[in-house]
Every structure is written in structure tokens, then in C-alpha cells.
Amino acid sequence: MRLRRLLLVSAAAVALGGTLNVVPVSAGSSPPDPSNQSLKALGQRHNLYIGTAVDMAALDDPADPKYRELVKSEFSSVTAENVMKWESLEPTRGTYNWGPADKLIEFARKNNQKVRGHVLVWQNQLPTWLTEGVANGTISTTELRDLLKKHITNVAKHFKGKIWQWDVVNEAASDPWDSPSSIHLKGFWAQHLGPNYIADAFRWARAADPSALLFYNDYNLEAFGDKGPSDKTYYVYNMVKQLKQSGVPIDGVGSQGHLGTQYGNYNAFQVKEALDAFSGLGLSTAFTEVDVRSQMTAGVQGGDSNEINPRLQASSDNFSVLMQACLANRHCLSFTFWGFTDKHSWVPTWFTDPLEGLATLYDESYQPKRAYYAIKSDLIFAGPPYVLPRGKK
Template sequence: MNGDRRQFLRNSLAAAGAGLVLGTAGPRSLLAAATTPPQSGLAGLFAPDFAVGTALSNTTLLGQNPSLESLVAREFSAITAENAMKWEEIHPTADSWDWQRADYFVEYGQRTGMYTIGHTLVWHSQMPEWVFIDQDGKPRPKAVVQKAMEEHIAAVAGRYRGRIQAWDVVNEAVTDDGKWRESHWYNTFGEDYFSRAFHLAREVDPKAELLYNDYNMTIPAKRDFALAQIQKFRKQGMPIEGVGMQAHVHLSEPEIAKLEASIEAIAAAGLEVHITELEVDVLPKAYDYMGAEISTNFEYSDELNPFRDGLPQKVADQLAARYESLFNLFLKHKDKIRRVSLWGTTDAESWKNDWPVVGRTNYPLIFDREGRPKEAYYSVAGLKGESRSG
């Protein structure tokens, strides 16, 4: 990002002033004032290229943040439920279902005309123990677990049939070193659970796009193993349209070249690429400090939480440059990419504030805690000619 453009972005942010709050004058009005022709948020800017999405938190889905809903409707064209459709949230016990948040999510998607992604049907995490362990603490037989999977997918995908455009059918089934994750699913079924989940989803909803979603897909061993398994099952008739490539990235890694290699590999396998769960972590990696002290040592906590009072301008510039480089890459491969979805809308709701260390203050998204567009927002919008200076 050159100096003139960076100064332009700062001037645009300054023009927003203290009066820019969620639900009032927003990025749309800023873009309209600064560019010709005006566009309707990122969704409008990138409409010729790919859908631009965000994740909706449970707080938003409980109706506690209508101003954030307005921001999402203005800026994005796709939504994912961050937690509302995960098994422990929607089906906590064998005989109970909680549809409130998921229903609202789907209704919001229909009301706003969003490309709506269900997340997720089969995952090893955020799972209630009853699915795999009986009341005596013993593993349930394969037939019982299979029935639970079948009933769950039938109920969830069936309830929203025709209103969900895509499902993350299976989430994070592969380890970083290129093996099947030895989850309860795998230990009960073997690798066949993977294919079975996709067949069940297709039987319940014949029209939804079916996706596999995973993180660290820039690691060649992981990516290549996952794609090899998908290809094997596809030859046996497994229905799948695309791969969700989670993008929980940092300021400098993974390198753009590694991201590009994985985009190309997924596309070469005949699958659509979905960039999912995008955010840019600006804090020190907790794993560099890992030890028992993280939860107890105040000095260590300070080292891991250096920006609790605000993001320094230097880091804000780095964040804007990183988002610009990422979206430059996505535009380069727009013929392969179906969607780019951020994992949250504002810094206030990002899960990276509390993971992997509770209490940290992070700034990984393109809107600040008050819903104002950051320099990172303008660096992305500028790629479409809507924020460039002269």
C-alpha cells in the first residue's frame, strides 16, 4: 500500500468522525461520498467476482444487536451461523432441540436475500457426549451412533431444506500431518462416516451445495490428504461441490504463495473454493509462550495482550496491507472462488479476543468495536476502485 493511498484511507476514516455508529451513517455513505459511482457495501463491490460474507454470533441471533444486523445487511451478501447450528447448541440432549437461534438465522437470511451457509452437520468438537457415550460411560455401538447421525442430519437439514444454500457437511476431519482425525466419529465408523454424512445431506436436501470445511489447508500434507480422500469418495458417488478453506491467518503468515497453491490445488480437483472464517490475528502467537504460566502469570498475559488500549497505527497499517494482499489474491482467482467469508463483523464479537487466551483484546476484522470501517475495510474496497486517491 503506497503512502498516498494510506493517507487517503486515514482521511476517509477521519471523515467518519465520532458520529459514525452502527445503524446510522455507515461505510456505504462514506464510499458514496468518496467515490464514483457509489456502491452498496462490499457485497455490491465484489458482486461480479464472488460473494462476500460474515458470521453471525449467538448474541446477534438472539436479537440483542439490531444495529449490527443493519451493518451486515448493508455490507455482505452471505452469512454463516458461527455457533447456532452446531450440535451442542441445537441438539444438546437426545430428546431436546433448541431451534431459536438457528430459526432466526435462516429467517434473517431469507429476509435479506443472503447466500446462507449452514455450519456444521458433523464435527468432532462442540458435540454433546450422549451421541457417543451411554449413561454408564461406555461407548455406544456403531449402529446407535449411525442412527443419531442420520436423525440429526434429517432433522436439521430437513427443517431448512430450500432455505439454506450451502452446508458445511463435515468440519475438520483431517489432521495437520495428513491423517484422519481420530475423533469419536472416526473411531466409531472409520473413514466411512465422512462419505455417509454427505450422502445423508444430499438425500435430505437435493439442491444445497455440500462442502467440506477445514483449517490449515495451506499445509501440503493436510491439503493433499483431504483432497485425495474427497476424490476417492467422489469416484464412489459421494456428492460434494466445494471445499471451505478456513483463513485464520496472521499478519505475515501463511505466505500468499501458500494460500495461492491451495486455492489452485482445490480448483484443480474440480471443486469450488470457499474462503471461510477469514480474520487476521494481530497479537503475538500464544503458542510461542505456551506453558502453565499463561493462565496464572500476569507478566505473560501482558506480553500476549499488548494492544488492550488500542491498536497502534503501525499495526493498523500492517492489517490494512494484509487484507489488501489477501483480497488481491482472491480477485486473481475469482474464477475459482465462490465466496469469501469473514469470521465475524466487528472486533468486539470476534472469538479471537478470548482464544487461546481468555481476556485478550484483538483487532482481526475490518470493522472496529463500534462498527466503524477500519483502514482494512478501505484497503479492500479500494481494490475495486472505490477508495482510491486520484
């Protein structure tokens, strides 16, 4: 989860055609009205799973039943927002807290939803006992590697058979605004274990759960730049290409899709090009953490429609561009929102200078925004039976 800083000029979005699971319609008849169907049901027309990250505190809050109701009714897959991260699962060395994650798994089972596992290896949200042990020298490099292997193995085995896709390694690549600007491996694991930890992580995950799809997941992978040394998408493309060529068991690439309306962002043609490049390597693709935030200016916070409406329209366009590109790539398996309501969005707590928000499909009162209807329209009008060849007059 990170902010987009690449400034690119947007262009017109692409109209898409062709779907799976087309419902036949007889000549002269009209298909049923799909506008009241859920995102989950509309995604099924394309064999596309529509998901959301889940805040377990909100899911369990008896005073907020609407949250639980919408997670159940609108989405066909769920991702643990935090409770599958290392600091949550093993806050004390050797003592695991499986309860909250198991509760999400059971919720998904009861509601016939798939689960994306997030995350096995990430440099953030690590337990204090691990990072402090490395810092003070009580955990050696050899022991650290063994601990990582143990963590991946224990977690993947605990959830074996219950996870559809695992984010095995998350956000390993640097950003063009870092120093140096050329993209490189960054963070705790690269610093202490070197670059081979990525291949090791995928091999350990496959050994622990042979049936789960194994993903590399990162932000700012929506489209290629100039394919130079500061192009993060191109760097990750070459990295996963090398992993595949080396026999590493990687199944897919997850593009997080954290966008902001203050940036130019991409059009659907550019996003599809990147998805096609990854799937051309024999990999599945997915959008894994989609949201579109806006700056919460004094006018926005004061309710000025002159400032609010353009942001909602820009947000809607950005959501739609990602969905159109996903629909156009037959290997794009799932489209996951990083939360669906502003009431429980991570954005205002993370982006505070300046304050940002308005990042999800529903407002704080669970009213659907323009972006919700844009996503629904994309799912409905991506081909037959709702879009048919023009007739002759």
C-alpha cells in the same frame, strides 16, 4: 476455527484483472465513485458473495442496533456462528431447538441473503448426552452411526431449500504439530466410526437436500506446503480427490482462512495455486471463516501506536491476499468473515495465552479498520471499469 502455526515467508501480492458483470464506460468518461458502496454491492460485480458469521445474541440485542444494521447492509450471505451446531439444535436427545437458527434463516430471507449452513458433522460442540453415552457404553458404535445419519437427515431436511452451502464435514484432518506429525483423520467421529463416516455424511446430506452445495471445511488449507506427509492442504486435496473419484457427492472445499499477524503466512500466488488445485478437481471453493488476529501485548492494550499500527497493516495485507486469490479463481463462490467487529469476536475468548484480538474488519466501536478498505479496494480495482489498459501519451 483454529490457529495457524505454519511459518512461511510472505511475498508480494498479485495484481488481478478480469471480472464478471463489468459496467461499460464510454471513452473519456470516468466511472462512478464506488468508495461508498457496501462490500455486498462490490462483490456483486464479480458474482462473489461476501458473508459474515452471525452471533444471534448480538443480532437480537435491541441495545446494539449497529450490529444488525451492518449484517444487513454490508453482507450478501450469512453463516450461523453457533446455532446450527449439534449441541445447540438438539441439547436434549430427541428434542430439537430450531428457533434461533430459523430466526437467522428468516432474517436472511427478508434481506435477500444466502445462507451457509454450519455445520452437520464436527467433533466439537456435540451434545453431552451423545458424548457421555458413547463414553459410558450406553450408545454403541452401530447406534452412533444411526444417530449421525438421523442428525444429518433431520437437520438438512428441516432447512431444505433454504441453505446455499452446507459445511457437511468440518476439521476432520489433523495438524502437523500433532503426534504423529503425518496428517491423518482425527477426532470423535474418526475414532468411533472410522474413515468411511465422511463419505457417508455427504451421501446422507445429498439425500436429505439435493439442491444444497456440499462442502468439506477446514483450517490451514490456504496453500500447499512441501506436499509431504505433514502437508495438511495436500492431504485434504488427495482426500477430496478420492471422494470425487468414488462418486461421493461433494461440491466444494471451504478454506477457513484464520490467520495471525505473528506468522509469515502466504502470498496471493500461493493461495491461488491451492484454490486452482481444488477447482481443478471439479470442486467449488470458498473462504468460510476469515479473520486475522494479533497478539494483544501490553503495548497494544495500552494504546501504543508503534505496536498497533504494524499489526493493523499486517492484518490488512493478510485479508487482502485471501481476497485477491479468491477473485483470481472463478470457482471461489463466497468470502465469509468469521464475524466483522472486534466487539463480538470469538478470538479473545479462545486465544488467551497469550491474549489475541484485533481480528476483524471493524473495531469495537464499529469503526472500519484498514483491512476493511483493503478488501473494498480489492473488490473495486480487480479490473474494469476502475482499472483499464494504459493509454499512450
